[in-house]
Amino acid sequence: MTVIATQSLSKQYDGGVRALDNLSVTIDSAVVSGAEAGGVVGLVGANGAGKSTFLKIVLGLLPPSSGGIQVLGLDPTVDGELVRARVGYMPEYDCLPPDISASELVTHLGRISGLPKATARERASETLRHVGLYEERYRQIGGYSTGMKQRVKLAQALVHDPDLLLLDEPTNGLDPAGRDAMLDLVRRIGAEFGITVVICSHLLGEIERICDYLVALDGGKLLRADRVDAMTTGQDELVIEVDSNAEALVELLSTRGVDATQDGRTVAVPLVDPGTYDQILDAVADLHLALHRLDQRRHRVAELFARAS
Ligand SMILES: Nc1ncnc2c1ncn2[C@@H]1O[C@H](COP(=O)(O)OP(=O)(O)OP(=O)(O)O)[C@@H](O)[C@H]1O
Numbered sequence: 001m002t003v004i005a006t007q008s009l010s011k012q013y014d015g016g017v018r019a020l021d022n023l024s025v026t027i028d029s030a031v032v033s034g035a036e037a038g039g040v041v042g043l044v045g046a047n048g049a050g051k052s053t054f055l056k057i058v059l060g061l062l063p064p065s066s067g068g069i070q071v072l073g074l075d076p077t078v079d080g081e082l083v084r085a086r087v088g089y090m091p092e093y094d095c096l097p098p099d100i101s102a103s104e105l106v107t108h109l110g111r112i113s114g115l116p117k118a119t120a121r122e123r124a125s126e127t128l129r130h131v132g133l134y135e136e137r138y139r140q141i142g143g144y145s146t147g148m149k150q151r152v153k154l155a156q157a158l159v160h161d162p163d164l165l166l167l168d169e170p171t172n173g174l175d176p177a178g179r180d181a182m183l184d185l186v187r188r189i190g191a192e193f194g195i196t197v198v199i200c201s202h203l204l205g206e207i208e209r210i211c212d213y214l215v216a217l218d219g220g221k222l223l224r225a226d227r228v229d230a231m232t233t234g235q236d237e238l239v240i241e242v243d244s245n246a247e248a249l250v251e252l253l254s255t256r257g258v259d260a261t262q263d264g265r266t267v268a269v270p271l272v273d274p275g276t277y278d279q280i281l282d283a284v285a286d287l288h289l290a291l292h293r294l295d296q297r298r299h300r301v302a303e304l305f306a307r308a309s
Pocket residue numbers: 013014015017018019045046047048049050051052053054
């Protein structure tokens with residue numbers, strides 16, 4: 001299924017800034033995930049690259065200056081409401097009312113999306129369960145942690161069972177554990193729910209970890225759009241940052257057959273397979289160290305994009 005397709009899409013704001021410049025890109029779930037639906041697409045680019053402008057045009061909230069766009073086969077410039085009925089959107093910033101419960105809010109937004117009252121209530125409970133907020137759903141949002149608020153924003157984007165989910169910097173403000181939990185959730189939504197997810201982020205390490213496909217923008221132009229596995233080579237490397245005692249971590253990993261090298265407080269480990277993550281987490285836990293960072297080398301994708309430009 002073609003999820004999003006654009007042809008020479010351009011957007012020039014009043015004042016002359018060209019936020020999108022002749023952008024032609026196709027996001028097809030068959031290419032992204034190898035299935036009829038689903039998969040996770042990363043939309044990456046520096047600040048000002050045009051990511052937010054792109055999302056607003058996809059949602060039919062902003063008209064392009066020229067060019068064409070289809071979202072799930074619909075034209076958002078004429079059928080914005082139909083598009084938004086099939087698309088879920090998680091905005092970047094905190095915009096939640098503090099004095100109502102998650103259950104009330106998500107039910108209400110489900111009703112605004114056109115669901116009947118009983119269905120909206122049911123779907124709200126279901127989506128809050130999916131995002132791990134079932135127990136706390138009747139508590140006021142004002143008392144939630146940042147991670148819980150991000151989950152409410154994700155639940156409201158899912159309540160009307162969309163075919164496409166747009167997430168704008170969903171790990172903003174989260175600590176490492178919250179970030180991992182959010183990324184796992186996003187991955188599961190793309191893999192198990194049959195929903196294609198487009199995730200906007202400037203954190204290339206995160207994007208590499210969970211995305212099947214990348215669309216890279218630079219100055220409003222398309223830098224590259226491709227499957228992540230087609231872009232990356234066998235040179236995968238994980239970077240670990242611990243609070244102290246990186247030497248002990250290197251030593252323990254080495255005794256367990258993991259080829260680790262130290263550079264100050266960071267430790268680099270070749271990413272052999274997904275089990276490498278577990279070996280690192282086990283070693284960090286066995287040494288009772290605090291893990292500050294566990295990421296694929298961040299500038300690797302940037303290098304690839306630089307090569308492609
Ligand atoms: N309403 C507006 N009026 C004029 N210029 C705008 C407007 N919105 C965005 N721009 C400009 O368009 C360009 C692209 O902005 P956009 O917000 O789409 O980029 P972005 O990739 O989402 O960046 P960020 O990561 O900082 O949100 C920037 O130069 C920005 O200053």
